[in-house]
Amino acid sequence: MKFYKRTETRKINIGGVIIGGGTPVAVQSMTNTDTRDWKSTVKQIKQLEEAGCEIVRVSLPDMESALNAGRIKKNIKIPLVADIHFDYRIALEAIKQGVDKLRINPGNIGSKDRVEAVVKEAKSAGIPVRIGVNAGSLKSVHNYKTVSGKAKELAKSAMEHVKILEDLKFYNIAVSLKASDIATTAEAYKIFAGKRNYPLHLGITEAGSIFSGTIKSSAGLGIMLYEGLGDTIRVSLTADPVEEVKTAYLLLQDLGLRSAGIEIISCPTCSRTEADLIKIVLEMEKETSKIKELKKLKKPLKVAIMGCVVNGPGEAKDADIGIAGGKNTGVLFENGKIIGQVKPDMWVKKLVSMIKKRLGS
Numbered sequence: 001m002k003f004y005k006r007t008e009t010r011k012i013n014i015g016g017v018i019i020g021g022g023t024p025v026a027v028q029s030m031t032n033t034d035t036r037d038w039k040s041t042v043k044q045i046k047q048l049e050e051a052g053c054e055i056v057r058v059s060l061p062d063m064e065s066a067l068n069a070g071r072i073k074k075n076i077k078i079p080l081v082a083d084i085h086f087d088y089r090i091a092l093e094a095i096k097q098g099v100d101k102l103r104i105n106p107g108n109i110g111s112k113d114r115v116e117a118v119v120k121e122a123k124s125a126g127i128p129v130r131i132g133v134n135a136g137s138l139k140s141v142h143n144y145k146t147v148s149g150k151a152k153e154l155a156k157s158a159m160e161h162v163k164i165l166e167d168l169k170f171y172n173i174a175v176s177l178k179a180s181d182i183a184t185t186a187e188a189y190k191i192f193a194g195k196r197n198y199p200l201h202l203g204i205t206e207a208g209s210i211f212s213g214t215i216k217s218s219a220g221l222g223i224m225l226y227e228g229l230g231d232t233i234r235v236s237l238t239a240d241p242v243e244e245v246k247t248a249y250l251l252l253q254d255l256g257l258r259s260a261g262i263e264i265i266s267c268p269t270c271s272r273t274e275a276d277l278i279k280i281v282l283e284m285e286k287e288t289s290k291i292k293e294l295k296k297l298k299k300p301l302k303v304a305i306m307g308c309v310v311n312g313p314g315e316a317k318d319a320d321i322g323i324a325g326g327k328n329t330g331v332l333f334e335n336g337k338i339i340g341q342v343k344p345d346m347w348v349k350k351l352v353s354m355i356k357k358r359l360g361s
């Protein structure tokens with residue numbers, strides 16, 4: 001199937017973050033606070049910013065929350081997206097409050113004049129609209145039993161919403177077509193991308209808890225990203241949204257699309273393991289997550305932590321920094337060369353100090 005890849009999509013500007021046209025795949029998340037409580041919402045957005053979130057979405061279920069959008073916007077640094085269902089007046093208020101993008105399905109707003117009113121204001125504010133079709137709320141999808149039937153229905157629904165905007169000469173659009181199963185989602189995105197080159201917001205919706213949701217999102221988003229689809233992603237987890245951002249960066253890093261700052265290469269351990277590698281690697285993840293300068297690296301620093309001399313020296317040599325376990329010791333490598341030996345209880349301390357030295361921090 002031929003489809004527009006991320007290098008061929010239109011560029012759109014979401015409050016200064018450009019997505020589409022081959023720009024880096026942007027990481028986004030969504031708050032789970034009550035948006036009427038603007039202070040808690042801002043607090044969570046600041047945590048998301050700290051984690052590297054580049055675009056944040058808040059749901060505006062009522063006018064009270066819409067009236068908070070401006071306050072929230074003033075207190076955060078990243079672009080703010082307003083998620084609105086059905087009520088066009090909330091969309092109009094959100095635009096007035098200065099949000100950077102709307103997520104709204106024009107087919108659900110009601111009469112043509114309501115859609116026109118929202119489009120007119122979005123045009124004059126210069127903000128894009130994301131059409132987000134979701135299998136959970138699209139009843140017709142459930143009339144189909146096959147993946148291809150469900151996917152075609154999702155894509156058809158997205159096209160119907162897109163055409164409403166196109167008929168009003170509005171093309172500042174991003175699109176998502178989410179389902180909770182991978183095959184339907186991937187197929188629906190491909191069908192849509194075969195018809196239009198609007199930038200795609202990828203996600204597997206209702207993916208599950210931090211463990212199962214990470215696996216499902218990685219498998220689903222991984223397939224699509226690897227094939228060249230997707231201009232921005234949200235990993236949906238039933239968890240603290242900060243975890244969504246961390247997962248998104250690691251996923252994009254593993255696909256060679258973005259840097260999460262550090263790539264830790266560690267072996268699965270076996271009877272040859274010469275150190276308490278599981279504990280060491282967890283400690284290493286915890287300690288390196290505190291090094292802010294790592295997040296600025298365009299290319300991740302590769303750190304290998306290996307249990308023995310079987311595969312250890314090869315991986316450690318190949319990394320920027322590495323340790324290969326030996327009898328009550330570890331052979332330390334930097335840039336492919338042996339530079340010394342370190343006892344296992346000092347591995348984390350030594351590696352962290354070497355990383356900080358490289359970063360000048």
Ligand code: SF4
Binds near residue numbers: 267
């Ligand atoms: Fe086992 Fe060594 Fe391989 Fe680690 S590197 S899994 S300790 S053989």
